[in-house]
Amino acid sequence: MSESEGAVISELGTLAGRASTEGASGARSPSARDAVRALRPSQIREVANAGFGVPDVLPFWFGESDQVTPQFIRDAASQALADGATFYTHNLGIAPLREALAGYVSRLHGDTRPAEIAVTSAGVNALMLAAQLVVGAGDRVVAVTPLWPNLVEIPKILGATVETVSLTYGEDGWVLDLDRLLAALTPGTRMLMINSPNNPTGWVMTREQQQAVLDRCRQNGIWLIADEVYERLYYGDDATVAPSFLDLATRNERVIAVNSFSKAWLMTGWRLGWIVAPEGVMEDLGKLVEYNTSCAPSFVQLAGIAAVRDGEQFTQSVVAGLRASRDYLVTALQGIPGVDVRAPLGSMYLFFKLQGADRSLELCKTLVRESGLGLAPGSAFGPEGEGYVRWCYACDTGRLDAGVARLRQFLETRAGL
Numbered sequence: 347m348s349e350s351e352g353a354v355i356s357e358l359g360t361l362a363g364r365a366s367t368e369g370a371s372g373a374r375s376p377s378a379r380d381a382v383r384a385l386r387p388s389q390i391r392e393v394a395n396a397g398f399g400v401p402d403v404l405p406f407w408f409g410e411s412d413q414v415t416p417q418f419i420r421d422a423a424s425q426a427l428a429d430g431a432t433f434y435t436h437n438l439g440i441a442p443l444r445e446a447l448a449g450y451v452s453r454l455h456g457d458t459r460p461a462e463i464a465v466t467s468a469g470v471n472a473l474m475l476a477a478q479l480v481v482g483a484g485d486r487v488v489a490v491t492p493l494w495p496n497l498v499e500i501p502k503i504l505g506a507t508v509e510t511v512s513l514t515y516g517e518d519g520w521v522l523d524l525d526r527l528l529a530a531l532t533p534g535t536r537m538l539m540i541n542s543p544n545n546p547t548g549w550v551m552t553r554e555q556q557q558a559v560l561d562r563c564r565q566n567g568i569w570l571i572a573d574e575v576y577e578r579l580y581y582g583d584d585a586t587v588a589p590s591f592l593d594l595a596t597r598n599e600r601v602i603a604v605n606s607f608s609k610a611w612l613m614t615g616w617r618l619g620w621i622v623a624p625e626g627v628m629e630d631l632g633k634l635v636e637y638n639t640s641c642a643p644s645f646v647q648l649a650g651i652a653a654v655r656d657g658e659q660f661t662q663s664v665v666a667g668l669r670a671s672r673d674y675l676v677t678a679l680q681g682i683p684g685v686d687v688r689a690p691l692g693s694m695y696l697f698f699k700l701q702g703a704d705r706s707l708e709l710c711k712t713l714v715r716e717s718g719l720g721l722a723p724g725s726a727f728g729p730e731g732e733g734y735v736r737w738c739y740a741c742d743t744g745r746l747d748a749g750v751a752r753l754r755q756f757l758e759t760r761a762g763l
């Protein structure tokens with residue numbers, strides 16, 4: 347379907363949605379259009395709400411470190427503000443940041459030019475922009491799950507349908523059935539979304555799998571959106587970055603890589619990210635940025651330059667700390683009966699099987715109410731996640747210890763019931 351056809355159907359869908367909820371006279375109470383009302387609410391938020399009023403909750407449910415952004419980046423932002431960097435910028439970002447990012451991406455993944463970089467208001471905005479660029483109403487999108495909900499819900503906001511191919515859990519942890527994914531990549535598919543290293547499972551796609559998927563996407567003209575925001579949080583082969591589609595693709599094909607300052611430089615609250623995409627779509631991407639946010643905040647962009655220019659050592663120290671925390675938590679959890687956990691190769695989460703979690707939302711609410719332990723329910727990441735819980739280990743070992751003790755006690759008390 348062409349994008350203009352998509353726009354017409356989208357508009358019809360909007361009118362139909364309005365008619366069905368408000369009636370022809372518009373007399374019933376106002377409501378959002380159907381596609382928006384059908385979006386899944388955040389189950390992690392639901393668990394967090396259940397924990398309100400509980401004293402001393404240990405929150406392992408959100409995907410961020412408990413450490414603040416390093417001083418040199420905060421100083422750069424303060425200096426930028428002192429210098430008056432308070433104005434709109436170019437839609438695609440200030441030139442020195444695009445240059446710095448082009449250098450960074452080139453070092454990690456091969457030759458990339460500033461003209462192939464767009465600065466965004468963090469990863470989630472980059473994902474929305476990438477989807478808006480290529481997906482319209484009625485389009486078919488494929489996603490590998492379990493998956494951070496935003497990736498599945500964003501195409502639905504645009505009226506697309508999303509088919510999922512689930513990873514499976516076994517002796518080697520979470521693995522992909524490559525043949526199933528390739529079979530799902532039919533000629534009528536518009537877009538594939540891959541998030542590797544993956545939230546929530548920590549699964550990392552191998553280079554060979556990436557090559558096979560890229561070949562199939564090329565064959566069938568499918569846009570590939572690679573969410574690589576956790577690429578630096580990789581624990582395999584002494585490498586400093588996970589395998590990336592950017593290593594294999596040219597910069598002039600249907601591949602868009604999405605990235606963020608949130609994880610590698612601990613900048614979640616700053617809302618800064620970027621896109622690597624073919625130069626040929628940049629003008630259109632700039633229009634979408636204009637109509638979404640107009641630009642990322644200028645002083646935040648200047649701080650981003652400091653992060654990219656001076657932050658390599660810091661990033662590597664973050665990853666070393668996360669690797670140690672992952673190993674520590676895996677060992678501690680493996681000692682608890684009723685927990686089935688393996689060490690994944692990437693990201694900052696353990697997504698493990700937990701006895702009694704076949705209704706994981708209910709279990710996580712009970713855990714926070716009764717034990718003050720804040721975990722994310724597996725079902726928040728799609729039906730394939732049911733039976734599992736997610737634990738973000740980006741914190742010190744003292745806090746991990748306290749969490750493990752609470753889980754152990756909770757399970758023992760339940761077993762004794």
Ligand SMILES: Cc1ncc(COP(=O)(O)O)c(C=O)c1O
Pocket residue numbers: 409468469470471494541544545573575605606607608614618619
């Ligand atoms: C898989 C994935 N992609 C993208 C993001 C977006 O992060 P941000 O918007 O903070 O850059 C997140 C955040 O947790 C994530 O888990």
